[in-house]
Amino acid sequence: MVKAVVLGAAGGIGQPLSLLLKCNPLITELSLYDIVNTPGVAADLSHIATPAKVAGFLPPDEGLTKALTGAQLVIIPAGVPRKPGMSRDDLFKINAGIVEGLATGIATTAPKAFVLVISNPVNSTVPIVAEVFKKHNVFDPKRIFGVTTLDVVRASTFVADIIGDLSKAPDVVVPVVGGHSGVTIVPLLSQSSHPLPSGFSGEKLNALVNRIQFGGDEVVKAKDGAGSATLSMAYAGAEFAIKVINAMKGQKGIIAPSFVHLTADPAGGEALKKEIGADLEYFSAPVELGPDGVIKINPLGKITDAEKKLVEAAVPDLTKNIQTGIAFTKKSNL
Numbered sequence: 001m002v003k004a005v006v007l008g009a010a011g012g013i014g015q016p017l018s019l020l021l022k023c024n025p026l027i028t029e030l031s032l033y034d035i036v037n038t039p040g041v042a043a044d045l046s047h048i049a050t051p052a053k054v055a056g057f058l059p060p061d062e063g064l065t066k067a068l069t070g071a072q073l074v075i076i077p078a079g080v081p082r083k084p085g086m087s088r089d090d091l092f093k094i095n096a097g098i099v100e101g102l103a104t105g106i107a108t109t110a111p112k113a114f115v116l117v118i119s120n121p122v123n124s125t126v127p128i129v130a131e132v133f134k135k136h137n138v139f140d141p142k143r144i145f146g147v148t149t150l151d152v153v154r155a156s157t158f159v160a161d162i163i164g165d166l167s168k169a170p171d172v173v174v175p176v177v178g179g180h181s182g183v184t185i186v187p188l189l190s191q192s193s194h195p196l197p198s199g200f201s202g203e204k205l206n207a208l209v210n211r212i213q214f215g216g217d218e219v220v221k222a223k224d225g226a227g228s229a230t231l232s233m234a235y236a237g238a239e240f241a242i243k244v245i246n247a248m249k250g251q252k253g254i255i256a257p258s259f260v261h262l263t264a265d266p267a268g269g270e271a272l273k274k275e276i277g278a279d280l281e282y283f284s285a286p287v288e289l290g291p292d293g294v295i296k297i298n299p300l301g302k303i304t305d306a307e308k309k310l311v312e313a314a315v316p317d318l319t320k321n322i323q324t325g326i327a328f329t330k331k332s333n334l
């Protein structure tokens, strides 16, 4: 029996994500919470012939508490997406309070749930969730994840495209580490399961790295004011959620990059900090998942000099983003 909850379920990501979760037979209960429209989304999804019992909740009448009661997995795509010209700081100002409020609900109602944070900026919203959990004395770093899977999915797709065989996309594995915005996104292309063609270097390689780092901008621009990535994000969010559920149910050897607090695996976290050469609290690294969340934070391993430079370049922004999230929660009265 697995109860999954989507907070922000009526949105551009929330709806297709809820659809994909409803399609997964491992989920037996699916609760949808949003400030609008969840009764309709829930009624619609509830007609799909799969096991999950679907219910929709709105804020009145303790809707958040009801949605979260008994949850094992909570996914948060609530908030505002980026529009052209909107800075990450502007986005943070709106989404920080939303995520903080929802995290408070989880900390009080479902403190043992796995929490998967999609709301941007992930580099700051994950520290917000963690700080809220600390305030409520329920912080377990093994159970809080920043969803960076879309960067991994984009890397797989773009590499398969360059190899000239998109049918390989589902099998291409490229670790993407660091954080989840711009230069903090570090694709380790040298470790791709499917090597790039010989001679794919220099400007071509730089352009590929840039496309993975700024893939979100490509979508924001193409949507021309109608929001950011929703469908690919829903796919990526569902993929990561199902990995967490499979690990929860005892499947072994599941490894996926995620933005986590580095005390989730103290020894692995310390080793990673040495590799990075910075004393960061959070980092996205390939983590091994188990029934209780993170089992192991894997090292970066052998990377090229160019990749080392990308990691170095990620550190200042990451440090700032993490501090912004922590400072926001410390100042707050929630």
Ligand SMILES: NC(=O)c1ccc[n+]([C@@H]2O[C@H](COP(=O)([O-])OP(=O)(O)OC[C@H]3O[C@@H](n4cnc5c(N)ncnc54)[C@H](O)[C@@H]3O)[C@@H](O)[C@H]2O)c1
Residues within 6 Å of the ligand: 007, 008, 009, 010, 011, 012, 013, 014, 033, 034, 035, 036, 077, 078, 079, 080, 081, 082, 095, 098, 101, 102, 117, 118, 119, 120, 121, 122, 147, 148, 149, 150, 151, 180, 227, 228, 229, 230, 233
């Ligand atoms: N992690 C990633 O890779 C990634 C990728 C794309 C987008 N995002 C982020 O995901 C978030 C959602 O994007 P979207 O395109 O679905 O936006 P959207 O505006 O379409 O949907 C957001 C939903 O959140 C709801 N909401 C707002 N405040 C809420 C609250 N307090 N409680 C519950 N629900 C609330 C809204 O009503 C809306 O239905 C944004 O922050 C966006 O930047 C993350």
